Amino acid sequence: MNEIFLLKLGEIVLKGANKRQFEDKLRQNIRRRMKGYGNFDVYIMQSTVYVEPMDDMADVEGAWEACHSIFGLVSLCRCRACEKTMDSIFNAVEEYLGEDLDCAESFKVESKRSDKAFPMTSIGISQEIGGRLAEAHPDCRVDVHNPAYTVYVEVRDLAAYVHGPAEPGAGGLPTGVGGRAMCLLSGGIDSPVAAYMMAKRGVEVECVHFFSYPYTSQLARDKVMELARLVTRYCGRMTVNIVSFTQIQEAIRDNCPEEFFTLIMRRFMMEISQRIAKDDGCGALITGENLGQVASQTMQAMTVTGAVVDIPIFMPLVGMDKEEIVTIARKIGTLETSVMPYEDCCTVFTPKHPKTKPTLGQVLHAERKLDRQALIAQALESVEKVTVKYNDEPFL
Ligand code: ATP
Ligand code: MG
Numbered sequence: 094m095n096e097i098f099l100l101k102l103g104e105i106v107l108k109g110a111n112k113r114q115f116e117d118k119l120r121q122n123i124r125r126r127m128k129g130y131g132n133f134d135v136y137i138m139q140s141t142v143y144v145e146p147m148d149d150m151a152d153v154e155g156a157w158e159a160c161h162s163i164f165g166l167v168s169l170c171r172c173r174a175c176e177k178t179m180d181s182i183f184n185a186v187e188e189y190l191g192e193d194l195d196c197a198e199s200f201k202v203e204s205k206r207s208d209k210a211f212p213m214t215s216i217g218i219s220q221e222i223g224g225r226l227a228e229a230h231p232d233c234r235v236d237v238h239n240p241a242y243t244v245y246v247e248v249r250d251l252a253a254y255v256h257g258p259a260e261p262g263a264g265g266l267p268t269g270v271g272g273r274a275m276c277l278l279s280g281g282i283d284s285p286v287a288a289y290m291m292a293k294r295g296v297e298v299e300c301v302h303f304f305s306y307p308y309t310s311q312l313a314r315d316k317v318m319e320l321a322r323l324v325t326r327y328c329g330r331m332t333v334n335i336v337s338f339t340q341i342q343e344a345i346r347d348n349c350p351e352e353f354f355t356l357i358m359r360r361f362m363m364e365i366s367q368r369i370a371k372d373d374g375c376g377a378l379i380t381g382e383n384l385g386q387v388a389s390q391t392m393q394a395m396t397v398t399g400a401v402v403d404i405p406i407f408m409p410l411v412g413m414d415k416e417e418i419v420t421i422a423r424k425i426g427t428l429e430t431s432v433m434p435y436e437d438c439c440t441v442f443t444p445k446h447p448k449t450k451p452t453l454g455q456v457l458h459a460e461r462k463l464d465r466q467a468l469i470a471q472a473l474e475s476v477e478k479v480t481v482k483y484n485d486e487p488f489l
Contacts, residue, residue: 095174095185096153098144098160099247099254102137103167103264119165119267122329126163129484130156138250139207142166145174162327164293166262170245172254177211182218183225185255186244193257194230197242201235202226204246211248218246264293268329271295274407275370276379277362278302278321278333280313280437283381283410285320285427286418290409291379292328299373300331301366303338305441312489313435319488321481323427330482334369337475338362341468342442345460352448353459355389356397360456361465364401365472377405383418384411388447397456430489 102119116137123142127133131151136143144160146153160169175185194200204218213221226244227235233242247254276288278300288298302317314335321333341361349357366378382390389398399406410418422428448455 096146097172097174097254098142098157099170099172099256100142100144100160100163100166100262101168101170101259102140102142103165103262104266115165115267115270118269119163122165122267122269123160123163125329126159127156130159141249160262161260162263163267164263164265164295164327165267167264168259169262170254170256170259172247172256174252174254177208177248177253179213179218179221182246182248182253182255183222185253186222186226186246187229189255190244190257191230193242194226194233194244197233197240199234199236199240200226200230200242200244201237201240202244202246204248206248208248208250215248218248222246263327266293266295268292268295269297271297272377273297273299273373273375274377274379275334275366275373275375276300277366277381278317279381280316280320280431280433280435281381282422282428282431283383283386283418284379285324285381285431286421286425287379287381287407287409288324289327289421289425289427291407292324296377296379296407298324298328298331298379299334299370299375301334301336301369303336303362303365305339305342306337308339308342308441309436313437315488316430316433316435318479318481319430320427322483322485322488323430324425325481325483327425330480332373333479333481335477335479336365336369336472338472341472344463344468346442348462349459351444352446353451353456354442354444355447356394356451356456357460357463358442359389359394359398360401360460361469361472363398363406364465365469367402367404368469368473369476370404375404377407378402379407379409381410382408383413383415386415388449391449393450393452394448397451397453400453433489 124135132147134145173185173189175181202219202223204215206215245256274296278284292298304314325331345357
């Protein structure tokens with residue numbers, strides 16, 4: 094009944110002249126996300142997004158949950174809207190938050206009045222509502238310095254809104270305002286986290302995955318699709334490009350010195366990803382690389398693998414510790430799937446002693462017998478595009 098969400102904008106408020114464009118994108122993202130939960134009106138006023146269910150059929154719980162994974166919002170308040178009179182405000186607090194007050198030891202009221210025509214000041218509103226609540230809840234004392242519970246009253250243009258403590262939003266910038274990028278998604282812990290991190294900075298993410306059937310199984314592929322599905326909770330609907338990598342890996346195995354296998358393979362991944370990225374309007378690549386984590390993630394190795402690409406490669410995890418990455422993976426719900434033991438194509442034909450400080454000259458020499466462009470063209474022909482969204486059936 095009269096429940097409405099007030100979602101507070103994050104960094105967008107700082108964006109000056111582009112603010113309008115950011116707000117439009119955010120509103121569009123929220124509208125799209127709310128569609129799955131019924132009929133909601135979504136509008137932005139005074140740096141606040143209003144999300145209002147339009148009928149009793151709306152799944153308010155589902156919509157509220159979904160709001161927590163929309164980028165561009167710093168805090169989320171679930172409110173009761175009421176008329177702008179002191180009686181209505183008091184009654185709304187009693188009905189909506191009365192039980193919370195009964196459970197708390199102490200409380201205060203904090204008010205904001207953005208409708209300057211309202212006849213009372215915010216301090217006046219807090220005092221009067223606080224006084225009436227104190228009478229109604231004798232076991233809950235007023236404590237303005239260190240309250241166990243805070244009642245918020247916001248008197249805005251259209252109505253007054255009452256709510257309890259706000260919940261943290263997903264932060265970041267609205268998906269799409271930062272352009273579009275292609276994430277190299279493996280079945281590991283890191284790359285889904287990398288996709289999430291860049292989506293959080295407003296990037297619309299598309300994915301590419303390389304698989305080496307029969308060296309890697311259908312289950313390994315399903316695992317990656319499931320990871321992609323899980324990150325769409327944050328990134329929104331996403332295309333996954335699945336590329337057959339078997340022939341390239343066999344060609345490398347048959348024609349190149351073993352210590353360079355991984356590096357050469359990664360150079361192919363980068364170049365193919367860039368080709369698909371450019372076709373699809375992506376302006377950058379994203380990887381889960383992390384300095385020093387494995388032999389192919391030294392500065393020298395990154396120089397060699399990055400040399401085939403002329404767009405930026407975003408590595409949001411490059412300076413993080415594994416534990417920090419795992420914490421994010423757990424938070425976004427990908428960890429459990431990532432740690433399932435299905436092999437990745439990187440683990441096929443792994444050299445015993447990989448080169449950790451390669452030079453570009455050495456690698457070019459090591460791959461000289463390969464017809465790179467023919468192999469790349471063949472791989473590009475194998476690309477299968479699959480669209481994934483969060484409410485798809487799980488892949489595993
Ligand atoms: P992850 O946990 O993401 O698998 P990792 O620590 O296992 O990373 P590598 O296997 O060296 O590291 O891979 C580094 C990055 O290369 C990955 O984060 C991912 O972006 C990309 N990558 C690796 N394997 C694949 C693959 N099969 N398909 C697409 N991208 C891949
Ligand atoms: Mg991996």
